[in-house]
Amino acid sequence: MSRPNRFDPVLIQAVIAGALSFAHLHDIAEAAGQHGWKAWAYPVSVDLLLVAAWRRMRILRAADRPARAAWTWFVIALTASLGANVSTAGMLDMNAVPAWLRILVAGWPALAFLGGTLLAHTPSPAPAEEPAPAVETAPVPAAEPAPQVTVERSPDPVPELPAATALETAPVPAPVSSPSVPPALLAHARKVADTHYAATGSPIDTATLRTRLGVPPALADVIAAQLA
Secondary structure (H helix, E strand, C coil): CCCCCCCCHHHHHHHHHHHHHHHHHHHHHHHCCCCCHHHHHHHHHHHHHHHHHHHHHHHHHHCCCCCHHHHHHHHHHHHHHHHHHHHHHHHCCCCCCCHHHHHHHHHHHHHHHHHHHHHHCCCCCCCCCCCCCCCCCCCCCCCCCCCCCCCCCCCCCCCCCCCCCHHHHCCCCCCCCCCCCCHHHHHHHHHHHHHHHHHHCCCCCHHHHHHHHCCCHHHHHHHHHHHC
């Protein structure tokens, strides 16, 4: 079932107000010396600047950014439109337009071009990135601990050791350490041996050396061995 076409009263009001403002701007431009297509271009320029400033202002407000520049150009375009509407209501002699109004009308194209360029080249705010929706994951059930299995092992057989031989069981005699000879005693023994050799002409024997030095037999044998 199709819906019947309904006219929006707000839209109708906007069309009427735009048409009247458009006509007033055209009349002011023509009275200020702008004839032909130029008189029709002025209302288009004013209305376009008004719409562009309003659109830029809404974008900046939505991004929570300052919109002072957009507000400035919106007020300028609104003043031009409102001034044209008031001037054509009998407040101004359309046959004798003052010089200051002619100057404003002649300078409007440059002013509108500057405003439109600044509004068009103002960097638009980057759209805020929406956070990715959280993905709910099902809880993973905890793994049950594996039952502990105790495996009993039979003891390993003890290997039989071979019988110890007689050589292995025999006690090892401790090495007999020979007594050490002090250097002074060895030097004295050498003098005694030299004296004995000089007197008798034969080397001193171990028994005589032991008697002369007064040392034990084992130490005397060691000294004699070192003197030989």
